[in-house]
Amino acid sequence: MNQGPLVFLGTFFALATAWFGFILQPELQIGSQQPFLIEDSGQLYPTKPAGLAKQGEDVYRANGCFYCHTMQVRPQGLGGDVARNWGARSGPVQSVSRDYLYAEPAMLGSQRVGPDLTNIGLRQTNEVWLLQHLYNPQSLAAGSTMPPYRYLFAKRKTTPGQAPSKDALPPDNNLPGYEIVPTDDAKALVAYLLSLRSDGILYEAPTLYVKPATAPAATTTNASPAANSPAK
Amino acid sequence: MSATISQSQPAGTAPDANPAVSPAETDLSARVLLLLFLSAALWLVGGSVLGLISSLNFHKPTLFADCAAFSYGRSHPAAINALLYGFAAPAGLGVLLWLAAHLGQAKLTGIPLVILGWLLWNVGVTLGVVGIFLGDNTGHEWLEFPRYASAFLFAGYLPIGLAGLLTFKNRQPGPLQMAQWFILAAFFWFPWIFTTASLLLVIWPVRGVMQSVVGWWYMNNFGNVWLVLMGLAVGFAFAPKFAKAPLYSRDMGLFTFWSLILFGSWAGIPAAAPVPSWIPAVSTLGAFLMVAAILATFLNLTKTLRQADRHAVRTIPELFIPFGVLAFTVASLMAVVSQPIAVSVVTNFTWFIPAQQEMLVYGFFTMTMIGAIYYIVPRLAPVAGTDLLLGKASFLLCAIGVLFYVVPLAVGGIIQGSSMNDATVPFLNVVKGSLMAIRGSTLGELLMILGNAIFLLNLILMLFRFFKTSTTVFLAGANKTVGVGA
Numbered sequence: 001m002n003q004g005p006l007v008f009l010g011t012f013f014a015l016a017t018a019w020f021g022f023i024l025q026p027e028l029q030i031g032s033q034q035p036f037l038i039e040d041s042g043q044l045y046p047t048k049p050a051g052l053a054k055q056g057e058d059v060y061r062a063n064g065c066f067y068c069h070t071m072q073v074r075p076q077g078l079g080g081d082v083a084r085n086w087g088a089r090s091g092p093v094q095s096v097s098r099d100y101l102y103a104e105p106a107m108l109g110s111q112r113v114g115p116d117l118t119n120i121g122l123r124q125t126n127e128v129w130l131l132q133h134l135y136n137p138q139s140l141a142a143g144s145t146m147p148p149y150r151y152l153f154a155k156r157k158t159t160p161g162q163a164p165s166k167d168a169l170p171p172d173n174n175l176p177g178y179e180i181v182p183t184d185d186a187k188a189l190v191a192y193l194l195s196l197r198s199d200g201i202l203y204e205a206p207t208l209y210v211k212p213a214t215a216p217a218a219t220t221t222n223a224s225p226a227a228n229s230p231a232k
Numbered sequence: 233m234s235a236t237i238s239q240s241q242p243a244g245t246a247p248d249a250n251p252a253v254s255p256a257e258t259d260l261s262a263r264v265l266l267l268l269f270l271s272a273a274l275w276l277v278g279g280s281v282l283g284l285i286s287s288l289n290f291h292k293p294t295l296f297a298d299c300a301a302f303s304y305g306r307s308h309p310a311a312i313n314a315l316l317y318g319f320a321a322p323a324g325l326g327v328l329l330w331l332a333a334h335l336g337q338a339k340l341t342g343i344p345l346v347i348l349g350w351l352l353w354n355v356g357v358t359l360g361v362v363g364i365f366l367g368d369n370t371g372h373e374w375l376e377f378p379r380y381a382s383a384f385l386f387a388g389y390l391p392i393g394l395a396g397l398l399t400f401k402n403r404q405p406g407p408l409q410m411a412q413w414f415i416l417a418a419f420f421w422f423p424w425i426f427t428t429a430s431l432l433l434v435i436w437p438v439r440g441v442m443q444s445v446v447g448w449w450y451m452n453n454f455g456n457v458w459l460v461l462m463g464l465a466v467g468f469a470f471a472p473k474f475a476k477a478p479l480y481s482r483d484m485g486l487f488t489f490w491s492l493i494l495f496g497s498w499a500g501i502p503a504a505a506p507v508p509s510w511i512p513a514v515s516t517l518g519a520f521l522m523v524a525a526i527l528a529t530f531l532n533l534t535k536t537l538r539q540a541d542r543h544a545v546r547t548i549p550e551l552f553i554p555f556g557v558l559a560f561t562v563a564s565l566m567a568v569v570s571q572p573i574a575v576s577v578v579t580n581f582t583w584f585i586p587a588q589q590e591m592l593v594y595g596f597f598t599m600t601m602i603g604a605i606y607y608i609v610p611r612l613a614p615v616a617g618t619d620l621l622l623g624k625a626s627f628l629l630c631a632i633g634v635l636f637y638v639v640p641l642a643v644g645g646i647i648q649g650s651s652m653n654d655a656t657v658p659f660l661n662v663v664k665g666s667l668m669a670i671r672g673s674t675l676g677e678l679l680m681i682l683g684n685a686i687f688l689l690n691l692i693l694m695l696f697r698f699f700k701t702s703t704t705v706f707l708a709g710a711n712k713t714v715g716v717g718a
Contacts, residue, residue, distance in 0.1 A: 003408045004400070004416065011417040014493035015424050021498065021514065022449045023428065029508055031442050062367030064305020070581055074504045078577050083655030095506040100440035105371035105433070108444050108506075112581040112652060113666075115659050138293065143664050147289050147304055148297040 030097045038200065045200025048102050049192070056192025059152075059185045061107060068146070069117045070109035071095075071196070085123070086116040088199040099198045114146055121197040130190045131182050132169055152186035155179075252337040252404050259611045261339035264346050266612055266695065268326035269605050271354055273688040275318025276598070280681045282311035287677060290670045301365040309376045310364045316374060316454070317385065318357045320593065321422070322350065323601040324462035325392055328415050330608050331469050332396055335412050336403025342395030349392035356384025372433050372447045374454055379434045386426065393419050410485040414465035417493055421461060425453040441507055452500025455592055456567060460492060460560070463600045464529065467557050470604065471536040474550050480535035484528045491525030502580050503573040512573075519571040522564065530561040548623035552603025555631055559595030563588060566642070578653065583666060584645030587638045594680065595634045602630065602687050609691060613698035621693060622686050629683035637676030644669020 035044040049057065060066070073087045075094035081087060087094070095118055100106045124130060132139065135153050137146040158164070158179050164171065167187070168179040182190075253261075286307035288295055296302040333340045340346070360377030363369070368378035377385065396419045400412070408416075429450035432438050438446060472479050479485060498518025505512050537554055566588040570579040579585065606620065620626075648666040651657045 002405065003413075007408065007413050007416045008420070010490070011420050011493060014497055015421065017494070018449070018453065018497035019424075019428065022501070022511070023432070023446060026445050026507065026511055027438060027442055030440075031438055033440065061371040062306075062369060063300070063303065064309055064369060066371065067305050067308050072504075072506055074577075078504050078573070079649075079653040080655040084659065094504075097441040097507055099506065100444075103440055103443075105437065106441055106443040107371050108441070110373060110581065110585055111583075113663070141660055143660055145290055145293055145663055145667065147293045147295075149303070150297040151300045151303070 033098050033101060035101060036098060036200070046099060046101050046198075047200075049195050052188050052191035053195035054192075055184075056188035056190065056195075057104065059189040060192055061105065063149070063152075063189075065117075066107035066109040068109075068111055068113035069115070070112050071103075071116065071118045072108045073116060073118050073198070081116060084115070086119060088119040088122050088197060095198060099200075114144075117193070117196055119197050119199070121194045122199060125194065127190055127194065128170070130193055131186060134186060134189065135169060135180060135182075149186070152183050152189065154181045154183055156181055250338060250402050250404075253339050255334060255611075258333045258337070258339055259614075261343070262330050262333055263612050264340070264343045265326045265330055266609065267347065267350050268322045268329075269609060270691055270695065271350065272319045272323035272326065272601075273605075273684075273691050275314050275357065276323075277681070277684045277688050279311050279314030279318055280677065280684050282307055282314055284674070284677050284681060286311055287670070287674045290667065291674070300367070306365055306367070306369070309369055309373075310361050312374065313364065313376050314357070314361050315593065315598075317360065317377070318354075320459060320597055320601070322353060323605065324418070324459065324597070325396070327466060327601055327604045327608065328418060328462055329392075329396055329399060330612075331411060331465060332399045332403070332415050335409050335415075335469065336400060338399060338402035338404070340395070341398040341402055342391070345391035345395040345398075349388045349390070349395070351388070352384050353388030353392070356381045356388055359384060370434050372429075372443065372450075374451045375429055375433060375447065379430070382426075382430050382434060386423075386430070389423055389426070393423060409469070410479055410482060410489075411465045411469035413486075413489050414461045414468060417489070418458060418461040418465060421453070421458045421493075425450055425458065441505075444505070445501065445507060445511065448501045448505070453497055455589065456499060456564070457492060457496050459593065459597045460496070460564075463556060463560060463597045464488065464492075466553060466600050466604045467529075467533050467560075470549070470553050470607070471533045471557075474553070475537050475540040477536065477539035480532050480539075484532040488525045488529045488532070491522055495519075495521035496525075499567065499571060503571065503576040504580065516571050516573075519568045523568055526561060526564045526568070530557065533557045547607075548620055548627060549603040549607040551624070551627045552599050552606065552630075555627075556596050556600030556603065559591055559599060559634070563591035563596050566591060578649035579645060580649070582645035582649040582652070583641040583669060584649065587641035587645055590634065590641070591638045594630075595638065599630060599634070606687075606690070609694050613694055615694065615697045615701055620690050623690075626683045626686035626690070629679045629686065633676045633679030633681075633683055635676070636679060637673045640669040640672040640676075644672075 035046055037043075038045055073095045074081045076082045076087075078094075081094075099118075100108075129140070133141070134149045136148050136150075137144040138148070153169075155175075156165070156168075156179050158177060164179050165181050168181050172178075172180065285302055286304050289304040289307075296304075296307075300306065329340060329346065332338075356377070360381030363378040363381055364376055369376045370378060375382075396415075400416060400419070403412075429446055432446045433443055433450075437443060468479065468485060495518045499515055499522065500519075501507070501512045501515035503512045503516060534554075534557065537557075566584075570576055570584060570588065606623070644666050647669075648662060651662045651665055652659075
């Protein structure tokens with residue numbers, strides 16, 4: 001018997017099932033998710049990153065920050081993510097698929113050499129700290145293995161008496177006669193980091209949100225259906 | 233000298249079938265594969281050196297602070313992609329083409345196709361690695377090459393795959409040998425997964441976390457299915473050859489094949505992924521359905537190899553390929569064990585993951601292919617009476633190297649994961665706690681680089697001697713006519 005066709009068809013069938021199961025089916029389920037309207041504030045979550053933060057996303061990708069940092073908070077009870085305060089929501093605080101709606105690309109990461117950055121914009125709101133950390137992580141976290149990103153900064157000679165540049169890092173005693181000025185890439189990257197926060201309210205991971213449904217839905221027939229079952 | 237590695241003669245020959253070709257003729261037709269092997273070996277050395285450069289970041293984080301290209305986030309993906317696309321794919325495809333021709337007792341068909349494909353493919357890999365250095369990384373692991381590079385890979389694969397199918401088609405009729413199943417499936421697997429992933433991640437990206445789903449799917453199907461198909465094709469073809477005995481069990485071989493393509497292709501979605509929970513659940517199921525097949529493969533191939541004469545001296549390929557079988561078993565079991573949530577909660581996001589990948593990509597796949605190439609090249613470029621240089625040493629360097637890399641990282645990863653899950657341990661202590669393991673693994677990298685370099689050196693020497701003898705023969709003829717004394 002010529003088994004060539006059997007192998008071909010078998011391979012094709014296997015590829016097709018894996019494709020339908022793991023590509024098409026998930027795409028149908030979550031591929032067309034929309035941002036969620038937060039009823040109280042009328043705001044949408046997640047919001048589209050704009051301007052500088054959007055450029056910073058490219059810097060984050062190009063420099064491979066995601067080989068050492070994840071962007072995914074695991075649910076409470078799974079590991080120490082929540083206890084380490086990497087989450088933002090209270091209650092079940094894990095990341096959910098909708099959080100990544102506008103990530104281009106989605107860089108969830110596979111390694112935690114450094115801490116999770118899902119909510120770094122909530123944890124660390126000081127732009128100067130972030131810039132300084134980027135320039136010299138070891139100066140702020142002794143023993144850190146994060147490489148310094150000096151190539152994202154310009155080192156300029158200063159003349160005595162000259163006023164420092166507007167966005168220069170705080171003067172460093174180890175570098176007399178020089179100032180360190182972040183490049184556009186560094187500024188964009190930090191804007192991106194500051195924009196990272198998943199404190200939006202989602203029904204998949206509810207938080208501050210007290211469901212009216214604590215009063216049984218059956219008795220209050222006119223309870224807002226939108227509040228009980230937010231649109232998918 | 234080049235004995236056939238096919239075990240069964242066709243019972244009846246179809247009227248229009250090509251006449252069976254002798255192994256020597258096959259080898260003569262397959263010389264073009266030397267191109268693939270040589271470039272693969274160059275990328276293997278280049279990629280492993282890049283890997284070492286990226287690891288140096290952990291010895292001295294400030295080392296490349298002013299050098300964007302060598303910073304960890306660029307040199308690390310450049311190394312991985314050089315190994316996967318520069319070495320693994322062409323080495324595997326070259327070996328598969330040779331096997332397809334030999335097992336089918338046919339000549340290698342489509343030599344111009346192979347040359348064209350090889351050229352385009354290597355242009356693609358070069359562009360891709362340079363692209364990563366320049367910051368054009370796509371952001372998707374194992375598919376980091378920017379689209380201008382992927383286009384070349386795609387264009388390069390097509391002619392090579394076509395040559396594979398044409399060669400396969402010219403085989404002698406009769407039931408397929410076990411390795412031929414794996415070969416045929418492998419030729420189809422890659423173009424399908426590569427096109428799907430490139431289209432959905434790079435060309436018309438799907439939204440949000442769907443990108444991660446496609447990415448995990450691709451990584452699993454590339455590493456745990458495609459590389460495994462190619463590596464096991466070598467295992468199933470060479471084990472009977474080394475033992476000079478038939479395969480222990482064909483039924484077990486078929487079981488491996490079907491399990492791998494049907495269930496192995498589901499695995500790889502991390503258990504705690506932020507996606508609807510049925511996706512990781514099905515993935516875990518797929519991983520567990522593989523357990524029996526992994527053990528069956530190990531049993532089948534070791535039982536086959538055990539039939540060998542115990543006192544016969546082992547050739548160098550007979551060291552590399554059995555090591556690959558063992559590493560396949562270990563790497564696959566590591567993947568299965570770390571799939572369910574109870575273990576994944578510790579191992580995920582730790583150094584355990586790269587340890588598993590290295591066991592698979594280097595311990596299993598690379599070792600298997602180095603063994604096969606050491607076997608094949610002297611047959612393509614025969615030179616009388618020459619031995620491999622430091623053959624055994626290169627095996628020991630590669631084998632000990634991969635263990636020195638994998639064991640510290642796997643153990644270190646488990647420690648890292650446990651302490652990371654304990655929020656009372658400050659994060660910086662977790663960081664410092666895993667430094668020993670990372671730095672230890674660099675020793676393994678060094679040993680592997682040496683082993684890889686000897687491999688490259690041997691290929692160059694073999695080719696050099698071969699071309700020298702053939703040109704001497706040629707010149708000797710010319711000298712006589714011209715009358716120039718030596």
